[in-house]
Amino acid sequence: MNERFKRPDIKNALSILDAAKREIDYALSLEVSEKSGSTIIRNIYEGFRMIGDALLVNKGVSSQDHLAPLNELIKIVVETKRPLRLVETLRILRHNINYYGYKPRIPEVEDAIDFAKKVFYVLWNEVKRKIEG
Numbered sequence: 001m002n003e004r005f006k007r008p009d010i011k012n013a014l015s016i017l018d019a020a021k022r023e024i025d026y027a028l029s030l031e032v033s034e035k036s037g038s039t040i041i042r043n044i045y046e047g048f049r050m051i052g053d054a055l056l057v058n059k060g061v062s063s064q065d066h067l068a069p070l071n072e073l074i075k076i077v078v079e080t081k082r083p084l085r086l087v088e089t090l091r092i093l094r095h096n097i098n099y100y101g102y103k104p105r106i107p108e109v110e111d112a113i114d115f116a117k118k119v120f121y122v123l124w125n126e127v128k129r130k131i132e133g
Contacts, residue, residue, distance in 0.1 A: 006060050006061075006062055007060050008057075008058055008059055008060040009057050009058070009060070010058060010131060010132075010133075012057050013054040013055070013057040013058035013131050014054070014128070014131060014132070016050050016053055016054040016057060017050070017051060017054040017124065017127060017128055017131065019050055020046075020047045020048075020050035020051050020054065020124065021047070021124055023043045023044075023046050023047040023050065024043065024044060024047035024116055024120050024124075026043055027039070027040045027043035027044045027047065027113075027116065028044075028113060028116060028117070032106060032109050032110060032113070033106075034103070034106070036109075037103070037104040037105075037106065037108070037109040038097045038103065038104060040109050040112065040113065041090065041093055041094055041097060041104055041108070041109060041112050042094055042097065042098070044090060044112050044113070044115070044116045044120075045087075045090040045091060045093070045094040045112075047116070047120060048070070048073060048087050048090065048116075048120065048123075049066055049069050049070065049091075050069075051069075051073060051120075051123060051124060051127050052068070052069025052070050052071070052072040052073040053069040054127060054131065055069070055072040055073070055076075055127060055130070055131070056068060056069060056072055058130075058131045066091060070087055070088065070091060073087060073123070074087070076123060076126060076127065076130075078122055078123055078126045079122070080118060080119045080122050080123065081118035081119070082114070082115055082118045082119055084119060084123065086115055086119075087115075087119075090112060090115070093108065093112070
């Protein structure tokens with residue numbers, strides 16, 4: 001894991017957190033189709049990754065990969081309707097889309113949407129609470 005330590009930055013962490021919410025809101029506004037599937041999954045994944053990144057920035061850690069932010073997320077103790085660790089499935093799916101030209105099936109896109117609706121906003125609120133202290 002490549003990490004650099006710097007000053008904790010609450011303002012930047014909150015900015016990243018707000019950007020994460022915009023990514024998810026946009027992804028959830030799209031109509032599900034074969035054409036939109038990759039974009040929806042990428043944006044949903046990015047929203048979750050950004051929440052983890054906001055946590056790291058708040059701690060003064062700059063990560064160079066996606067694993068550190070996701071590991072930060074999984075440490076959050078929050079009750080959700082689906083297991084938080086499923087964000088790893090999104091990471092793998094997004095990786096396959098970006099690097100292997102994988103075209104997600106409609107059920108995969110719908111599952112990602114369901115996961116985002118049941119987990120993202122609960123997690124987002126908890127992380128915002130933690131950052132604002």
